[in-house]
Amino acid sequence: MAKVVGIEENYLILDQSAFYPQGGGQVGDTGKINEIRVLNTIKKDDTIYHEMEDISPFSVEMEVKGEINWERRYMIMRHHSASHIVEYFIIKNFPWVRPYSSGLVDEKKDRQDYLTEIPFKEEDLKIVEDQVNSFILEDHEIKTWTDENGIRHWVCEFIEMKCSGTHVKRTGEIGRIKIAKGKKPGRGRERIETWVI
Numbered sequence: 171m172a173k174v175v176g177i178e179e180n181y182l183i184l185d186q187s188a189f190y191p192q193g194g195g196q197v198g199d200t201g202k203i204n205e206i207r208v209l210n211t212i213k214k215d216d217t218i219y220h221e222m223e224d225i226s227p228f229s230v231e232m233e234v235k236g237e238i239n240w241e242r243r244y245m246i247m248r249h250h251s252a253s254h255i256v257e258y259f260i261i262k263n264f265p266w267v268r269p270y271s272s273g274l275v276d277e278k279k280d281r282q283d284y285l286t287e288i289p290f291k292e293e294d295l296k297i298v299e300d301q302v303n304s305f306i307l308e309d310h311e312i313k314t315w316t317d318e319n320g321i322r323h324w325v326c327e328f329i330e331m332k333c334s335g336t337h338v339k340r341t342g343e344i345g346r347i348k349i350a351k352g353k354k355p356g357r358g359r360e361r362i363e364t365w366v367i
């Protein structure tokens with residue numbers, strides 16, 4: 171149970187929340203609070219705002235029960251975990267390439283742009299896809315830790331990346347993935363999209 175501590179427009183602020191707010195390239199959680207749909211979750215100045223389909227049943231001090239759409243969140247966690255492994259193998263195969271900004275992951279796919287003057291070739295991406303799938307099949311443990319500056323790190327075997335998103339506990343949970351080139355995002359950039367299948 172949580173308590174309503176604030177209402178702003180159609181946003182509900184609670185004294186505690188397990189909803190993941192949009193950030194770090196990951197979409198915000200959806201779900202329900204007291205059976206009313208939560209359309210999105212965002213964060214402003216360390217406060218979590220739940221965007222409600224209908225704010226009228228709520229009042230400050232009210233006790234509420236939140237329920238994350240776990241089916242959707244689990245798909246996001248599988249895609250997000252896959253995105254780190256794809257990024258690792260992209261850079262391993264194409265060492266001149268650098269990730270461009272933090273990408274975007276939702277329940278349907280992961281999207282990451284890379285800075286490169288040389289376009290990815292389909293046959294090279296097939297090699298990356300096979301390497302990622304072999305690694306995933308080995309069912310490695312996934313861990314996160316927080317450093318002294320409060321930065322969270324994602325760790326899996328020899329791969330470590332800064333990330334504050336949500337992930338599965340083992341690569342086996344990801345299942346198989348497919349990667350493909352997305353729409354070209356701009357000059358000197360290439361987009362890679364990853365799906366779990």
Ligand SMILES: [Zn+2]
Nearest residue numbers: 250324333335
């Ligand atoms: Zn992550």
